[in-house]
Amino acid sequence: MRHVASVAGRELHSLFVSPVAYGVLSLFSVLAGMFFIIFLNVFEQYYFMLQRDPAQLASLNLNDGLLREFYGSLSIVLLFMIPGITMGVYAAEKANGTEELLLTSPLTIWDIVLGKFAAGAIFIAVMVGIVGLFSSALFFYGDPEVGRTASGLIGLLLIGWTYVAIGGVASAIARSQTVAFLIALVGSMTLLLVPGIAELGIAGTAPGVADTLRYLSVQLHFDPLLSGLVDTADLGYFAIMIGGFLVITKAIVESVRWR
Amino acid sequence: MIQAIGLTKRYGDLVAVEGVDFSIARGEVVGFLGPNGAGKTTTIRMLTGFLPPTDGTAVIAGYDIFSNPIAARRAIGYLPESPPLYPEMTVRSFLTYVAKIKDVRRVERRTAVDRALERTALTGVERQVIGTLSRGFRQRVGLAQAIVHNPPVLILDEPTAGLDPLQIGEIRALITELTAPSQGEAQHTVILSTHILSEVDAICRRVILIHQGRKVVDAPLSELTSGGRTLDQIFTQYTARDAADPAAFPAKPIVESESGSAS
DSSP: OHHHHHHHHHHHHHHHHSHHHHHHHHHHHHHHHHHHHHHHHHHHHHHHHGGGOHHHHHHOOHIIIIIHHHHHHHHHHHHHHHHHHHTHHHHHHHHHTHHHHHHTSSOOHHHHHHHHHHHHHHHHHHHHHHHHHHHHHHHHHSOOOHHHHHHHHHHHHHHHHHHHHHHHHHHHHOSSHHHHHHHHHHHHHHHHHHHHHIIIIITTTOHHHHHHHHHHOHHHHHHHHHTTOOOHHHHHHHHHHHHHHHHHHHHHHHHGGGO | OEEEEEEEEEETTEEEEEEEEEEEOTTOEEEEEOOTTSSHHHHHHHHTTSSOOSEEEEEETTEETTTSHHHHHHTEEEEOSSOOOOTTSBHHHHHHHHHHHTTOOHHHHHHHHHHHHHHTTOGGGTTSBGGGSOHHHHHHHHHHHHHTTOOSEEEEESTTTTOOHHHHHHHHHHHHHHHSOOTTOOOOEEEEEESOHHHHHHHOSEEEEEETTEEEEEEEHHHHTTTSOOHHHHHHHHHSGGGSOGGGOOOOOEEOGGGSOOO
């Protein structure tokens, strides 16, 4: 545990002494702000449009009308930004030659893998914290449901952590950071777009396979959280995905020794 | 302190290292010689636990690298061929991190880092970012990370490669100082891999020469050069013989019995 913290600490240290962390956080804040304003305007227009229709107006709320769209868009922003954060975690160690230092230190492979994941997880938590700040502004001017807002943020956190785990696999495979970025992006997109592929391609011919593929999609398990539905099955899905990618990362890092 | 027992590394059909045995006692300073590609780095990587041997094993400070890898690695200070450094960290923060992952206790960490900085003459640049340092300084930081946890075993893989003569002199002086028993420091047992023979002359008392993955010479330096031969001639004799017909040059390996094993 002490070793995990040491590895995570160094990883965060490197992120924050380089401009990468600040660049990513600034860009993310700007994008989050833009989306927030856009969806706020959309919501406002709906609100005025529905003034003549009290029944519809009653069903309009900040969670469905604004936060759901806001979080949904940010999950796409995360999809593109996280590979940039994770691309270096293992690829840079290989480039610096520090891989040899890590693997000849009294650390287990799990210390390394968990430490690096923890650093990424903490960084994503900071990003989701920024989203939380924007969301909290709504509590001053309206009354969104606390529970649904929180579950949406949890969903964003879990989807981010899943992408971090995928990014770790990509960085462990790749020798260069650019390749790691691309593999992570393609991998994360695949996990997001799987249901579309299932629907289009094989739903008619092999419904069983299509159902399985659809189940694998991140979106399918993110949506309920956006609606405020915290189901252990969805949480389990994220746990299995993150755990699975960490196990794969561990195997890849270990395989360096056997080459 | 360091025991290699039939260390072998094969990559498919390619044999990189074959049945290397040796035993190095506490406080010995051994020059590990061989031409480029002889298997020096591979042997060293097996000793440090970076590469698992295909066959054989090694025992470091009493710990087997297979059955007790963590304890064995804790006993080693290792400077790989290219020093493992994070260019974005400062010298001090890097050494503190290495001290952490090498299990230096929290209360002793500061003194350990201070001592390593002092012994490698880096105290003046401790706040500098490693990426901005010159090559000679980086090599010193590499040495500092190897000794920060005061390990009983020090393994240095070509520590002077790519340095200018002045820097080579500095690093050599540093290694000599590290290997001399001083101010209550535990005496290090050192393996120094190199293909620069004058380095061995200057620092080491015993020589292990490997060629094509096998150990061909293992003897004290004084004994090797007693017949008036230079290390140069010995090196050439054992490493060039494959150029001629091997049968025509039946040089019997000189293997000293100090290690208790003959090959």
